[in-house]
Amino acid sequence: MPSTALITGSSRGLGLALAERLLADGWTVHGFARGPQTLAHARFRAHVVDVADEAAVRTAIAAIAAEGRIDLLVNNAGTASLNSVLLTPGEVAATLMRVNYLGAFHCLQAAGKAMVRQRSGLILNLTTVAVPLRLDGEAAYVASKAAVEALTQVAAAELAPQGVRVLAAGFGPVDTALTRAVPRGKLAEINERIGRPQGTTIPQAVDFLVALIGDASVPSGSIRYLASL
Amino acid sequence: MLTREQALALVLRRLALLGKELGKPALEQADEQTRLFGEAAALDSIGLVTLIADLEEDIRVATGKTVFLADEKAMSRLTSPFRRTGLLAEYVVEIVGR
Ligand SMILES: NC(=O)c1ccc[n+]([C@@H]2O[C@H](COP(=O)([O-])OP(=O)(O)OC[C@H]3O[C@@H](n4cnc5c(N)ncnc54)[C@H](OP(=O)(O)O)[C@@H]3O)[C@@H](O)[C@H]2O)c1
Numbered sequence: 064m065p066s067t068a069l070i071t072g073s074s075r076g077l078g079l080a081l082a083e084r085l086l087a088d089g090w091t092v093h094g095f096a097r098g099p100q101t102l103a104h105a106r107f108r109a110h111v112v113d114v115a116d117e118a119a120v121r122t123a124i125a126a127i128a129a130e131g132r133i134d135l136l137v138n139n140a141g142t143a144s145l146n147s148v149l150l151t152p153g154e155v156a157a158t159l160m161r162v163n164y165l166g167a168f169h170c171l172q173a174a175g176k177a178m179v180r181q182r183s184g185l186i187l188n189l190t191t192v193a194v195p196l197r198l199d200g201e202a203a204y205v206a207s208k209a210a211v212e213a214l215t216q217v218a219a220a221e222l223a224p225q226g227v228r229v230l231a232a233g234f235g236p237v238d239t240a241l242t243r244a245v246p247r248g249k250l251a252e253i254n255e256r257i258g259r260p261q262g263t264t265i266p267q268a269v270d271f272l273v274a275l276i277g278d279a280s281v282p283s284g285s286i287r288y289l290a291s292l
Numbered sequence: 293m294l295t296r297e298q299a300l301a302l303v304l305r306r307l308a309l310l311g312k313e314l315g316k317p318a319l320e321q322a323d324e325q326t327r328l329f330g331e332a333a334a335l336d337s338i339g340l341v342t343l344i345a346d347l348e349e350d351i352r353v354a355t356g357k358t359v360f361l362a363d364e365k366a367m368s369r370l371t372s373p374f375r376r377t378g379l380l381a382e383y384v385v386e387i388v389g390r
Contacts, residue, residue, distance in 0.1 A: 125358045176345040224338045 067132050069124070071095040071114050071170055072140030073102065076239035077189070080265045081137060081272055082107065088273070093127050095120075095140060095170075114140045114166030124173035132181055135276060136174040138167035138188040138211070143241050148202035156203040163207035164214070171218055171229070178227040187276060188215050190233035192257050192290045200249075208233070212286050219284030228283035232275050234263050235290055258291030294355060294388050300324055300381035302350050307334070307377065310343060324378030340374060351384060359387050 068085050072078035073094025082092045082102055091106040100109035112123045127133060141163045144155050167188050178184025190208045193201050212231050219229040235257045236242045236250045254262045271289045275281060294302075304322055311319025319326075319334055327333045329340050344361050351359050366373050366383065373383030 121360060122358070125352075129352065129358070176348070179342055179345040180349055221338065221341075225342060 066134040067091045067093070067127075068135040068137065069093045069095070069127060069133055069170070069174060070137045070139055071112075071166065073109070074098055074100045076241060077237060077265060077268055077272075078137070078139040080269045081139065084269050084273055085135075090135075095123065114138075114170055115161040117165075117169045120166075120169040121173050124170065124177065128174075128177035128180075133174050133177045134184055136170055136178075136184070136186045137272070138170055138186065140166055141189060141241070143201070143204045145200050145245060146203070147200060151203050156206075159203045159207040160210070163204070164210040167211050168214060171214065175218065175222060175227060179222065179225045181226075183226040184228070185276065186215075186218070186227065186229045187272065188212075188229070188231045190215075190231045190286065190288075192233050192235045192253070192288050192292065194233065195288065195292050196253070196256060198253065215286060216284045223283055228281075230275060230281060230283065231286040232272055233286070233288045233290075234268050234271065235259055237263050237265055237268050239265070257288075259289075263289060294351075294385050296381055296385055298354070299384040299388075300378065302354060302384070303347065303377050303381050306343060306346050306350055310335075310339065310346070314339060322377055324376065324381065326377045328374050328376060328380065329372075330375060344374075347384070351388060355388055357388055359384075361387065 068090050070078050070082050070092060073082045074096035079102060082094050085092050086104045086106055093108045093110060094100055095110050095112040095114060097111065097113045110123050112119050114120060142159060144159060171186055175186065188211050190212050193205045194209050194212060198205055215229050215231040222229060235253050242250065254260055268289065275287060307322045308320040311317060322334060328335055335343060348359055348361055351357065371379065373379050
């Protein structure tokens with residue numbers, strides 16, 4: 064049976080690569096981003112949605128659900144900021160929370176309802192190894208992703224009776240717009256700490272996500288990292 | 293637009309279907325006094341969530357309108373519209389008419 068996915072942050076980086084892979088695998092894909100999206104495919108639909116805007120998220124997801132199923136939600140839209148905790152402006156911390164945590168929350172809530180109606184579905188939230196590493200210099204980002212991990216586990220427990228699974232997946236640094244401002248030395252140090260001295264490429268990260276999506280035996284509520292921690 | 297009777301019929305039909313699915317025959321006998329949550333309620337919390345999710349879709353099919361039943365206004369009311377089926381039906385009429 065053909066499956067339908069919703070990927071947030073599908074205009075570039077990991078979200079775009081995952082959208083391309085799922086389309087190649089036969090999925091229908093809806094993608095959210097605030098800006099224009101270049102991906103052109105008969106089974107791809109781009110939506111201009113800021114995930115931090117609850118009303119916009121609800122309206123867009125209700126419209127998608129009215130057309131058919133939502134089998135998979137990937138909460139991928141995210142933003143990062145590197146700074147010492149004492150020097151991080153409150154507004155930056157608030158933005159990270161709004162986009163990374165609340166954005167995932169709004170999408171999980173709206174798509175989760177559609178999935179409860181279907182009595183099935185998978186929600187995959189993106190996190191980062193920076194959470195278990197308690198990475199210094201990324202307090203606000205790490206806190207927002209720790210909130211995403213907690214949301215994953217509680218939502219998994221709440222939605223399990225209706226056949227909806229919730230997982231989180233994270234990796235170390237991947238070369239995207241998100242990490243371009245991070246000093247090379249710092250990236251190398253993180254890669255050493257997670258046992259991946261060669262780093263992680265976008266295709267490797269996408270393979271990891273696709274494997275998780277396809278593995279129904281992964282218990283709901285699991286948080287998996289592409290790393291040796 | 294929906295009348296109170298039509299809204300109540302949607303709620304009761306959905307409860308009966310849920311009753312079959314969850315193996316709770318009492319839900320098939322629900323009337324407008326049936327308690328939906330709180331003490332001695334007919335549904336547990338996931339049951340209530342399922343009812344709301346299913347009902348929003350029923351309302352869309354019946355009226356063509358996309359509604360969100362569990363909004364902040366509903367949650368902050370002194371008398372929750374989710375307390376009894378009759379109150380929920382009245383709330384459905386109100387929200388569809390907005
Ligand atoms: N790259 C890494 O090293 C790494 C490692 C671990 C985890 N992750 C996680 O992986 C995810 C994707 O990261 P990435 O590296 O691919 O980042 P990226 O290249 O910067 O892409 C981010 C995507 O999110 C969208 N986006 C940002 N804010 C949004 C908002 N408010 N509403 C809707 N869309 C929004 C962007 O599109 P618009 O700007 O057009 O909205 C873009 O499509 C993030 O959650 C990140 O935390 C990344």
